[in-house]
Amino acid sequence: MMKIKQSEAERHVLNITVDNEAGILAKIAGLFTARGYNIDSLTVADISENHSVSRITIVTNGPPHVIDQIEAQLDRLVPVHRVVDLTQAGPHVERELALVKVSGVGEKRVEALRLADIFRARPVDTTTGSFIFEITGPPDKVDSFIALMRELGLVEVGRTGVVGMMRGPEAA
Amino acid sequence: MTQERSGAAILCETLVRQGVEFVFGYPGGAVLPIYDELFSDDRIRHILVRHEAGAAHAAEGYARSTGKPGVVLVTSGPGATNAITGIADAFLDSIPLVVITGQVATNLIGTDAFQEADTIGLTRHCTKHNYLVKDPAELAATIDEAFEIATTGRPGPVVIDIPKNVQVATAPWSDAPIQRHRRYNPRMVAPPEEIAEAVELIANAKAPIFYTGGGVINSGPRASELLRRFQALTGAPITSTLMGLGSFPSDHPAWLGMLGMHGTLEANMAMNQCDVMVNIGARFDDRVTGRLDAFSPDSTKIHIDIDRASINKVVPVDLGIVGDCATVLEQMIECWGNRKAQDLSEWNARLAGWRARDSLAYPAKSKDGMIMPQKAIERLHALTHKLDPVITTEVGQHQMWAAQYFGFVEPNRWLTSGGLGTMGYGLPAAIGAQLGNPGKLVIDVAGEASIQMNIQEMGTASQFRLPVKVFILNNEYMGMVRQWQELTYESRYSNSYSDSLPDFVALAEAYGWKGIRITSEDELDAGIQAMIDHDGPVMVDCMVAKEANCFPMIPSGAAHTEMLLYGDQVAGTLDDEAKALV
Structure with missing residues (x-):
């Protein structure tokens, strides 16, 4: 019998600078599906004064040779200016923002607020029976917070996906 | 002098300015304004095909045989979808095409209008680039860039989708050169240290081979000339992919024939046994490599390609050189200088041994008495x-x-x-x-x-x-x-x-x-x-003979060393791994 083989994957954060033109997001997301690459998260927003350039941050995973291919394939799209692999490039900051809605009363509600304080999550909406917390941080911190809230009445979660930047004074 | 012209007129003017002689096309509702413009314009000859697939392939044939971009004009919906096979064909074989598709008017896009198809979405992954032009003022610069993208770097098809109202609406047009931002800059020249390293490897090889592909053809006739010169300097034998045939003369003593699934035994054995492989403008296609883990196991591999994504995509190489084939060959010839070619007599003797197997031999007569x-x-x-x-x-x-x-x-x-x-x-x-x-x-x-x-x-x-x-x-x-x-x-x-x-x-x-x-x-x-x-x-x-087979053949899932020749016994079954492989 024949089995389909899978290979070892590693996680990489890619910053992609692109011309802000119609269809560019579909082109990039479509490249990933067409060539069988993975997307763990994807964020996009324009970053220039005249709205002509956007930065797309993609968290992907795959074996090293696939990561290399992903970068090369992205790089050859005409509207792509630059692809920076933050994971490869060295020390960098990764952040994402999440909104976490928790409902509960009594001790659970107090515990949620106490944990939020420890995680530096801010309540941005409250009723007598619920909170929405805003939390920013690296993805694993956000994961841990959400995991704790699950025990305390988690209702829903919205996450932005990761944005990242190299440490130090220079642009990547 | 600036005057107001329709989008269709601007399109025709821009094509003429690009030196377009022929447009391969088929009319339809969403391109009627363009066809009306062509009616009174004798500077461009329109070749009316019988099906849009024919238009795209005809444009490919024109492009491949002349080195100039092929231009296609088809209507929206079925016109565009019929052309897609040819567009995908040009994409995989790196053929420069500019495909102009009509589209329903901008106010109808997304309403499932008559003969509407999402041409941009459908062609996104079988074009080098594509555009939907929503303003006639952008047409000239878009078409100008489309020709640049189609013909430079690794060539390929570019689709320009033009809604019908954009063909009719007017924009200022002047005879002055088109102004646009330049954003496409493929790397042509390789870094000198990479060239030096490659030349050093080739100069010291005892069993080198040049494995050349369509990139040599796409780079223009000069690349083929330079390939012949570099071969003469190094004495290395040459094989080529299906796409690269003609870049090196088949009557030359160093020519090994085509390689791959139906390549010659000498070409495939030489690939397997070489010590330095120089891939010039080929891409380690699965029809060429056979079983990957047995592909040329002991060689040092150099890969020259204008597309960085081709390097290390299938076969990991020791030295990847991103650049245009002609330019890189010229750099290597210059770097080679007046070195002497290695004594390759031992390698040539082995090649002669494989050649003697005469892998292209076939029976003079078929079983049914028909022409072989x-x-x-x-x-x-x-x-x-x-x-x-x-x-x-x-x-x-x-x-x-x-x-x-x-x-x-x-x-x-x-x-x-x-x-x-x-x-x-x-x-x-x-x-x-x-x-x-x-x-x-x-x-x-x-x-x-x-x-x-x-x-x-x-x-x-x-x-x-x-x-x-x-x-x-x-x-x-x-x-x-x-x-x-x-x-x-x-x-x-x-x-x-x-x-x-x-x-x-x-x-x-x-x-x-x-x-x-x-x-x-x-x-x-x-x-x-x-x-x-x-x-x-x-x-x-x-x-011809009804049941003649195409040999030599590397069977599915086999290595270069396991070729079948005419007359070999063939089992008639394959395990599932091999069935799935090719």
């Missing part, structure tokens, strides 16, 4: 090669036999669908090639099954008085499918028999062509000669 198809190609070559013909093909056994037995000595004479393997490519490609090379002999080597996929283009050749020749190797089977069924599915010939064939001679005559039928070997030369001598289009129905 290999023989037919050999005679076609013998009788036409002095005329320096352009050969196109369809896809299948006939294509491989043409690649194996028709010797090519110059680039841009061999037009075949390699990457996508598109049946129905050859006839429209021959039409495009004939337009680009008036006066030249253009022959589509076809199979009786493939030719039927775009047979309607016979009408195009008749209308434009193009003397193309179609040479059908008629074995009444989809031969390559039948061969695989014989070798891997115990001769269960599921749906591979060409039933209910037309009478090709009568069909030829119905279209105003000359029809010739060849049924036995003693008619072969006279039939071919009659085909050459007729000054109009000719269809030759050459009846």
Whole structure:
């Protein structure tokens, strides 16, 4: 019998600078599906004064040779200016923002607020029976917070996906 | 002087400015404004095809044989979807096309309007780039950039989708050069240290091989010249992929023949046993490498390619060089200077040993007494090669036999669908090639099954008085499918028999062509000669052995060292891994 083989994957954060033109997001997301690459998260927003350039941050995973291919394939799209692999490039900051809605009363509600304080999550909406917390941080911190809230009445979660930047004074 | 012109007029002006001679197209509702503009413009010749797939392949044939971009014009919806196979074909074989598709008016986009299709979405992954132009003021710069993208770097197809109201609306147009931001800068020149490293490796190799591909052809005739010069300096033997045939002369003593699944034994053995492999403009396609873990296990590999994404995509290499083939070859020749070539006599002796196996040998007589198809190609070559013909093909056994037995000595004479393997490519490609090379002999080597996929283009050749020749190797089977069924599915010939064939001679005559039928070997030369001598289009129905196989062959899932030659015993089954592999 024949089995389909899978290979070892590693996680990489890619910053992609692109011309802000119609269809560019579909082109990039479509490249990933067409060539069988993975997307763990994807964020996009324009970053220039005249709205002509956007930065797309993609968290992907795959074996090293696939990561290399992903970068090369992205790089050859005409509207792509630059692809920076933050994971490869060295020390960098990764952040994402999440909104976490928790409902509960009594001790659970107090515990949620106490944990939020420890995680530096801010309540941005409250009723007598619920909170929405805003939390920013690296993805694993956000994961841990959400995991704790699950025990305390988690209702829903919205996450932005990761944005990242190299440490130090220079642009990547 | 600036004046207001319609989008359609701006399109035509921009095409003329690009030096476009021919537009291959088919009219329809969403391109009527452009067709009306073409009606009164005699600077561009419109070639009316019979199906939009034919337009795209004809443009490919024109582009491959001339090195100039092919231009296609089709309507929205079915016009665009019919052209997609040709666009995908050009994408996989890196052929420069600019495809203009009509689109429904901008206010109708997204409403499921009549003949609406999301052309940009549909062509996103089979084009090098594509555009939807929503403002006639952007047309000129967009078309200008489209030609640059299609023709520079790794060439490829570019689609420009133009809504009907954008064709009608006006924008200022002036004769001044088009101003636009330049954002596409492919790397042409390689860093000197990489060149030095490559030259050092080649100079010290005891068993080098040059493995060349379509990149050498795409880089222009100068690349083929430089390849010949560099080979002369190094003395290395050369093999080529299907796409690269013609970049090195097949009558040269260093020529090993094509490599890969139906390549020669000497080419594949040399690839397996070499110590330094120099890949120039090829891409380690699965039809070339055979089983990857057994592919040239002990060699140091250098890969020269204009597309960084080709390097390390399939086979990890020791030295990847991103750059244009001609430029990099020139850099290497300069860096080589007046070094002496290595003594390769030991390597050449081994090559001679493999050559002596004569892997292209085939039985003189077939079991059914019919013409051996290999023989037919050999005679076609013998009788036409002095005329320096352009050969196109369809896809299948006939294509491989043409690649194996028709010797090519110059680039841009061999037009075949390699990457996508598109049946129905050859006839429209021959039409495009004939337009680009008036006066030249253009022959589509076809199979009786493939030719039927775009047979309607016979009408195009008749209308434009193009003397193309179609040479059908008629074995009444989809031969390559039948061969695989014989070798891997115990001769269960599921749906591979060409039933209910037309009478090709009568069909030829119905279209105003000359029809010739060849049924036995003693008619072969006279039939071919009659085909050459007729000054109009000719269809030759050459009846060949029904169950001849295309050998040599690397069976599915096998290594280069495990080739089958004519007369080898074949098991008739494959394990699942091998079945799935190819």
